[in-house]
Amino acid sequence: MEQAEKHPSYLQHHFADMAQQTDAAKLGMWVFLVTEVLLFGGLFGFYTFFRAWYPEMFMEAHKYLDVTMGTTNTFVLITSSLTMALAIRAMQLGKKKQTIAYLAGTLFFAAVFLVIKYFEYSHKFHMGMLPGKFYTFEGIQAANPHIFFSVYFTMTGLHGIHVIIGMIIITWVMIRTMRDEFSPEYYNPIELTGLYWHLVDLIWIFLFPLLYLIG
Amino acid sequence: MSVATTANYLNAEKGIKSWLFTLDHKRIGLMYLFAVMTSFFLGGVFALLIRLELLHPGQDFFTADTYNQLFTLHGAVMIFLFIIPAIPAALGNFVLPLMLGAKDVAFPRLNLASFYIYVVGALFALYSIVAGAVDTGWTFYTPYSTTTSTSVISMTMGAFILGFSSIFTGVNFIATIHKMRAPGMTWFKMPLMVWALYATSIIQVLATPVLGITLLLLVIERTVGIGIFDPAMGGDPVLFQHFFWFYSHPAVYIMVLPGMGIISELVATFSKKKIFGYKLIAYSSLGIALISFLVWGHHMFTSGQSEFSSMVFSFLTFFVGIPSGIKMFNWLATMYKGRITFEAPMLYTIAFMFLFAIGGFTGIMLGAISIDIHMHDTYFVVAHFHYTMMGGTVIAFLGGLHYWWPKIWGRMYNEKLAKVAWAFIFVGFNVTFFTQFFLGSQGMPRRYYNYLDQYQPLHMYSTYGSWMLGVGFLIMAYYLIYSIYKGPKAPNNPWGALSMEWQTTSPPIQHNFEDQPVLEHEPYDYDTRMVVNDELIKKEDVKEKEDINV
Amino acid sequence: MEQHNTATPHVLPLSLYFTVAGTLFVLTGITVAVSFVHFGEFNIIVAMLIATIKASLVALYFMHLKYDNKLFMAVFLSSLIFLGLFLTLTMTDTMHRGDIDPIKEHPIKKEAIIYDK
Numbered sequence: 088m089e090q091a092e093k094h095p096s097y098l099q100h101h102f103a104d105m106a107q108q109t110d111a112a113k114l115g116m117w118v119f120l121v122t123e124v125l126l127f128g129g130l131f132g133f134y135t136f137f138r139a140w141y142p143e144m145f146m147e148a149h150k151y152l153d154v155t156m157g158t159t160n161t162f163v164l165i166t167s168s169l170t171m172a173l174a175i176r177a178m179q180l181g182k183k184k185q186t187i188a189y190l191a192g193t194l195f196f197a198a199v200f201l202v203i204k205y206f207e208y209s210h211k212f213h214m215g216m217l218p219g220k221f222y223t224f225e226g227i228q229a230a231n232p233h234i235f236f237s238v239y240f241t242m243t244g245l246h247g248i249h250v251i252i253g254m255i256i257i258t259w260v261m262i263r264t265m266r267d268e269f270s271p272e273y274y275n276p277i278e279l280t281g282l283y284w285h286l287v288d289l290i291w292i293f294l295f296p297l298l299y300l301i302g
Numbered sequence: 303m304s305v306a307t308t309a310n311y312l313n314a315e316k317g318i319k320s321w322l323f324t325l326d327h328k329r330i331g332l333m334y335l336f337a338v339m340t341s342f343f344l345g346g347v348f349a350l351l352i353r354l355e356l357l358h359p360g361q362d363f364f365t366a367d368t369y370n371q372l373f374t375l376h377g378a379v380m381i382f383l384f385i386i387p388a389i390p391a392a393l394g395n396f397v398l399p400l401m402l403g404a405k406d407v408a409f410p411r412l413n414l415a416s417f418y419i420y421v422v423g424a425l426f427a428l429y430s431i432v433a434g435a436v437d438t439g440w441t442f443y444t445p446y447s448t449t450t451s452t453s454v455i456s457m458t459m460g461a462f463i464l465g466f467s468s469i470f471t472g473v474n475f476i477a478t479i480h481k482m483r484a485p486g487m488t489w490f491k492m493p494l495m496v497w498a499l500y501a502t503s504i505i506q507v508l509a510t511p512v513l514g515i516t517l518l519l520l521v522i523e524r525t526v527g528i529g530i531f532d533p534a535m536g537g538d539p540v541l542f543q544h545f546f547w548f549y550s551h552p553a554v555y556i557m558v559l560p561g562m563g564i565i566s567e568l569v570a571t572f573s574k575k576k577i578f579g580y581k582l583i584a585y586s587s588l589g590i591a592l593i594s595f596l597v598w599g600h601h602m603f604t605s606g607q608s609e610f611s612s613m614v615f616s617f618l619t620f621f622v623g624i625p626s627g628i629k630m631f632n633w634l635a636t637m638y639k640g641r642i643t644f645e646a647p648m649l650y651t652i653a654f655m656f657l658f659a660i661g662g663f664t665g666i667m668l669g670a671i672s673i674d675i676h677m678h679d680t681y682f683v684v685a686h687f688h689y690t691m692m693g694g695t696v697i698a699f700l701g702g703l704h705y706w707w708p709k710i711w712g713r714m715y716n717e718k719l720a721k722v723a724w725a726f727i728f729v730g731f732n733v734t735f736f737t738q739f740f741l742g743s744q745g746m747p748r749r750y751y752n753y754l755d756q757y758q759p760l761h762m763y764s765t766y767g768s769w770m771l772g773v774g775f776l777i778m779a780y781y782l783i784y785s786i787y788k789g790p791k792a793p794n795n796p797w798g799a800l801s802m803e804w805q806t807t808s809p810p811i812q813h814n815f816e817d818q819p820v821l822e823h824e825p826y827d828y829d830t831r832m833v834v835n836d837e838l839i840k841k842e843d844v845k846e847k848e849d850i851n852v
Numbered sequence: 853m854e855q856h857n858t859a860t861p862h863v864l865p866l867s868l869y870f871t872v873a874g875t876l877f878v879l880t881g882i883t884v885a886v887s888f889v890h891f892g893e894f895n896i897i898v899a900m901l902i903a904t905i906k907a908s909l910v911a912l913y914f915m916h917l918k919y920d921n922k923l924f925m926a927v928f929l930s931s932l933i934f935l936g937l938f939l940t941l942t943m944t945d946t947m948h949r950g951d952i953d954p955i956k957e958h959p960i961k962k963e964a965i966i967y968d969k
Binding site for chain 2: 099100101103107110111112114115118119121122123124125126127128129130132133136137218219220221230231233234237240241
């Protein structure tokens, strides 16, 4: 029994103990999140430099974004972050069913987010407020309004891709939870998924005021 | 038969599958080594073709368009496929866990994934060669890259994917260095190579994602015309250069920092002296990593960026000289009164110091706005970066390759041939590129396939030099490959080095060490310890014996 | 070596999670409300301030940065510092284009070619 506890199946051979494995994995994830921040950083740059060059255009164009939908989505995403955090907490306490339920909840809110996003996008498409050379809307009286929608679509698009990737990973850890692979001693993959999901939320927390709430 | 030949990582598992699905950092390192050497060969062929065309003025062998594609491919292949992964992913992968006394890197599966992502990225790049090679130069500057009809998208997607491979290596190394060190190995008892790889990984992680998003935006700009970089769409082409160099300037330190790490190892081992200024060398690696993020605008003095910006960047650029200078002086001080032996790795070390000093000084010259305005886009710049990248990184890589070759294969290479090859490479390199300093200062612009008659003598020498380089590399390829099959068996510690990778067998066993090694002495304790015939001896013991004999 | 005992998980009380989520909701409401009041320049500052507070709450409590190895916090903050460097140093250019040579201040073409009719 003592031996079995020392070398559980989830402890990889090249680590000395669980603490080393968990800490290494978390560190790796945080370093990866750094790369995510800087990946979005390029787009934040796109936003910052062009907003500084075209302040009036940004002011005019942002009025065509739907604040109600954006706000709803913010609430939805924060809720999904909460359920994600609670899923981890449930697994820390060994409550498998609760974990699955919370993960399913997270998936649900993520899906709601995407559905709302879909309605926003299709409305924009319909109006001709497309990015770049496909832009045909004529209602904005300022120079180069297509750039605002390029910013809007690249930023929310990349964020949306991250939401989809997050949903795939959450589904995967949910299946693993159902298969009894996790326990209060080993729930690292859920924790790392949580970190990733919270980062997706974090980025939205900045995207929302930058795009929807320009003064 | 010694133990080393019976069981090691090379023969522990057999068959092609045991290689393709391996999680062993040593095997992944070797696969990377094979891949980067193939790329190096390809890039080298492109280089020789470029020099061939430049032998005489006028069109000799290629059309102007083909020439544009050749220098683009030479640059892109050498940078993205060879030099960035060469030291960290190939050599670093092999030696890092060994140096730390660990069984493997922290995330072996991520390590293998990074290799396959590299392969996929390389395939994209190769596809772009077949499908009408890119002709933008490896920098993909807009607006040309958004308008040219060549296969910009596949090459940039290739570079984008290769970026992920680089990021994963960086993530892996950072976690490994933080969490996998042997008991007793504190931060300041790590080999300096590890410090260098740590600094490199930090840059890889912080800078590469920005390149990723830049290339992605470039692809979207080409397809959708979002108006970020293309002036016709209301974008700003200078902004592309900012985005690009925010990665690509730090990236030159991704290339050269691990080379400096190798030199720190080699200079102490072959001088048999404690490294001078350990902490300063370690900190200067981090210093270079930090400063590398502050200087990118010196690539853009003539781009139309604001004068204020040029001043800021020019000022900041000079700071890079400080940590590089610290390293250089510490290496020289390490050699001072050392018992230097001149095996091939040490010859490369000395070549590195000589060539990198020239590369570094000319870099400082180019960092001054007034000089750069004149030298920009001339052969002076070409010569400068080949002195840093080839004279620096490639030479250090070759030094490290020879140094760890016995550890990797358990075989010794032919020392005599190695010295001959070194001579060819060292002389050939200088003939090829020193002439280009003159060409540049006389006004020969880079990336031209044709030139005025007055430049011909120097161009001719440069081309002859490239042939010498080619001969040197051919000799090297011969004796290295020969040694894998027929070379004499290598002892565990042929150079008498004190860092941990030499404590295991050559080649190492599958999980690196029989038992978890514990740090008993620091990696450069040459003042108190020496290695004779694979045995570690404390110098005091030797002295006592001598005293008794007397 | 900084060893951190993660073998026994640090379980936070449920009430904490709900308090944090509640605060995030309230702050979202405030930032939306404030955006309808016109402060000019200050709008963006207020919005970014609130966003930063919200992000900090998520990072500190949901992502456990407050309780975890402090190294993770350092790693994460480094990303923000380098993002800041990228934006600031680039703006030394984009904000100063016309300082000496006014001709450099504006692009050659004021509007993109898609507006040429």
